[in-house]
């Protein structure tokens with residue numbers, strides 16, 4: 001059964017009315033269309049998005065060898081985390097995977113509010129930590145876990161952000177999730193279907209057995225959820241993020257996820273300049 005339509009983004013819902021007004025004004029949410037590109041890798045960030053009932057795929061800019069989805073942003077998060085680190089360029093492509101609504105804030109307003117509001121900064125830094133943890137987990141997942149278990153994980157993550165057991169997801173997106181060719185997608189989806197965990201017809205997915213799908217998924221799904229609950233599921237506190245180190249760490253994580261040896265480092269990331277310096281010093 002579908003959940004009632006959501007009315008809020010969880011990060012914005014924790015703000016004071018005054019801070020909220022400075023960010024979104026009295027403008028209505030924008031509509032996110034399926035497959036809409038919200039930012040390209042290497043492009044300047046012009047807007048930050050806080051999804052309400054739409055959700056967004058974050059895709060590596062791997063060139064020539066396909067792409068890989070490495071993160072999902074729904075109403076638990078925001079698109080545009082580099083701004084939290086003082087960086088106004090997106091390292092990833094962002095594509096709408098679930099149509100719906102989102103609050104849109106222009107980058108300048110966001111940066112002004114971040115500078116003036118340490119409470120907001122601390123709150124969003126906590127989300128940044130969760131976001132980085134999701135990237136790290138995806139690096140492990142992509143390297144070590146079986147396709148069927150990885151597909152179960154991504155379907156559960158998508159279900160959480162769609163807030164529904166039924167959602168539409170194209171074959172292209174499934175291939176992006178897994179970083180494999182279509183035949184691999186078909187095989188993994190068929191296996192989950194034979195186990196009566198999902199039904200998949202022309203992109204329409206129905207999750208038939210949530211608990212069964214959780215058992216079929218790799219541990220990454222549960223680990224992500226625990227980190228989220230531990231970090232954002234209670235009152236925020238100051239986090240004191242080391243932004244420079246975090247920037248380098250995020251870049252290296254994203255590069256390593258997309259990399260399949262032999263790998264040429266993508267120009268979008270500053271990884272080539274890292275040398276042997278410690279990531280967090």
Ligand SMILES: [Zn+2]
Pocket residue numbers: 140141142145149150153218219220221
């Ligand atoms: Zn995994």
